[in-house]
Amino acid sequence: MLLCKTKSETRLALSGARSAVENSLARPSSVGLVPTMGALHDGHLSLIRRAVAENDVTVVSIFVNPTQFSPSEDLGDYPQPLENDLDLCRTEGVDVVFAPSPPEMYDPDFSTWVDETSLSKGLCGASRPSHFRGVTTIVAKLFNVTSPDRAYFGQKDAQQAAVIKRFVRDLDVPVDVVVCPIVRRTDGLAMSSRNASLTPPLREEALVLSDALDEAVRLFNSGQIDTSAVKTAMTSAVSAAPHARIDYIEIVDAETLAPLETIDRPALVALAVFFADTRLIDNRILTPPKG
Ligand code: AMP
Numbered sequence: 001m002l003l004c005k006t007k008s009e010t011r012l013a014l015s016g017a018r019s020a021v022e023n024s025l026a027r028p029s030s031v032g033l034v035p036t037m038g039a040l041h042d043g044h045l046s047l048i049r050r051a052v053a054e055n056d057v058t059v060v061s062i063f064v065n066p067t068q069f070s071p072s073e074d075l076g077d078y079p080q081p082l083e084n085d086l087d088l089c090r091t092e093g094v095d096v097v098f099a100p101s102p103p104e105m106y107d108p109d110f111s112t113w114v115d116e117t118s119l120s121k122g123l124c125g126a127s128r129p130s131h132f133r134g135v136t137t138i139v140a141k142l143f144n145v146t147s148p149d150r151a152y153f154g155q156k157d158a159q160q161a162a163v164i165k166r167f168v169r170d171l172d173v174p175v176d177v178v179v180c181p182i183v184r185r186t187d188g189l190a191m192s193s194r195n196a197s198l199t200p201p202l203r204e205e206a207l208v209l210s211d212a213l214d215e216a217v218r219l220f221n222s223g224q225i226d227t228s229a230v231k232t233a234m235t236s237a238v239s240a241a242p243h244a245r246i247d248y249i250e251i252v253d254a255e256t257l258a259p260l261e262t263i264d265r266p267a268l269v270a271l272a273v274f275f276a277d278t279r280l281i282d283n284r285i286l287t288p289p290k291g
Pocket residue numbers: 035036037038042043044046047152153154155156157180181182183184190191192193
């Protein structure tokens with residue numbers, strides 16, 4: 001496995017890896033990209049395993065992207081256990097890790113952005129107004145550095161996946177976006193690098209996110225399609241945690257992310273909840289039966 005800190009090293013490493021495959025197999029090679037901010041856990045590893053299984057060459061980027069954090073957010077506290085991340089990537093059969101520094105990715109007079117202007121406005125975008133602009137811009141840059149055939153994202157960040165898919169469609173980006181299922185701990189908590197910053201009691205309280213989603217599924221399965229009723233039940237499930245501070249609980253069209261009054265089409269049930277300074281997100285898809 002090669003660790004590359006610069007864009008030019010990465011391009012060189014990937015073209016070498018591609019040529020090696022093409023010379024030995026006498027066919028075009030495929031590259032899979034897994035963009036991450038590091039502090040890798042089983043959620044990330046599920047994306048990496050899928051990329052390794054589906055491509056000749058896998059590149060994982062590890063970059064805590066400053067432009068997707070607002071000044072008041074946890075950029076400075078974001079965990080960066082690079083050596084452990086590299087060990088995990090090596091074990092999974094990753095070919096190249098691209099771990100640049102912020103100045104490698106952003107010139108001091110950087111001034112060009114990729115800005116999705118519809119799907120990125122609600123849900124997380126309402127309380128993090130410049131977040132998705134930072135995400136789409138860094139993903140565009142990572143695509144330009146690694147020229148992947150496929151890029152792997154998690155359903156855990158459902159809005160991010162929708163925004164990236166729209167960006168790829170709108171700008172004719174020749175990359176297949178693959179969205180992988182949410183990986184959870186056995187108790188239901190969705191894996192997240194931010195879980196590590198919760199104290200054990202708060203981690204216990206954080207189970208209300210998956211409890212609230214389970215409650216939404218239960219109500220929907222028993223015939224409740226009124227989104228206000230489902231959201232009210234979810235709010236009371238979250239409120240069982242004394243330290244929970246709800247950012248949002250929303251039910252939206254799973255594709256357009258437009259708010260729904262009734263669940264009459266595939267719906268994304270999504271929530272974001274603070275525990276102290278840690279903001280956790282989770283979601284489920286509800287699909288009405290056809291006909
Ligand atoms: P991050 O390092 O948080 O930016 O996440 C990198 C990628 O891993 C994103 O596409 C996330 O959606 C995905 N991811 C994070 N947590 C999970 C999880 N629990 N299950 C599946 N994918 C995840």
